[in-house]
């Protein structure tokens with residue numbers, strides 16, 4: 001089954017053994033959350049943290065526990081330390097430097113992944129990160145969510161598409177840093193064409209990976225209030241699966257698919273509850289690929305090809321010649 005370029009397969013091929021990402025929390029910092037703002041409307045006070053993170057532990061303990069867990073559960077032999085919740089570059093340089101050094105000092109850690117916002121990577125920060133990319137396998141994960149200005153404003157992202165493009169291009173100018181985008185399907189007032197256009201913008205950039213998330217309405221978020229007030233509907237599993245395939249069809253095979261649905265913690269989730277059955281969601285997406293007999297990149301296309309242009313020009317010329 002090769003519907004798309006799977007990140008986990010890529011890791012297996014690159015390292016020759018099973019590699020697992022261990023999510024850790026570095027600190028609860030985000031420029032979009034402050035005394036007057038709860039940040040993005042879909043975010044709760046855990047900053048979109050994975051349910052398995054134990055943020056009360058020291059960083060070393062979090063990594064060691066994560067390694068232990070992934071070794072037992074997934075038989076992984078190598079680990080990528082994933083600085084996941086909040087904005088992990090919204091920190092003093094010295095702190096990030098110490099955290100990266102510590103992560104690489106743990107046995108069997110083969111890489112680092114840093115999740116952050118695209119408006120939080122000044123050049124000095126990128127220089128520091130680039131120095132680590134010379135020593136290890138390193139990813140920067142930038143949240144885009146949507147390419148549409150009206151959506152980014154409505155969900156209070158606090159940055160624009162231009163910030164995202166700028167961050168991606170500046171990061172790709174450094175050597176050895178892999179870059180991925182996070183997007184969300186199901187945001188209020190976005191239709192299929194909006195979602196596809198975000199995919200096309202991702203496809204047009206020099207990205208190495210993408211995480212596609214379903215919109216989770218978390219109980220402790222501003223979005224929950226809007227949802228309870230009935231201001232927007234949630235997608236069904238079938239609609240979501242169909243949209244994920246629409247997106248992946250438009251991405252080149254060079255973009256690794258790192259995620260096709262998100263992980264939700266039952267006690268924090270208001271809706272949609274069907275997403276708690278993660279494997280069922282993944283199966284629904286794979287079935288949609290099968291049903292359409294399609295795959296990644298099948299609809300990856302910009303502009304007219306030379307043959308299309310020639311055909312159209314000839315039609316025009318011959319109609320004139322009459």
Ligand code: SF4
Nearest residue numbers: 030039040043047086
């Ligand atoms: S940028 Fe991330 S941590 Fe900050 S408010 Fe938005 S989702 Fe939450």
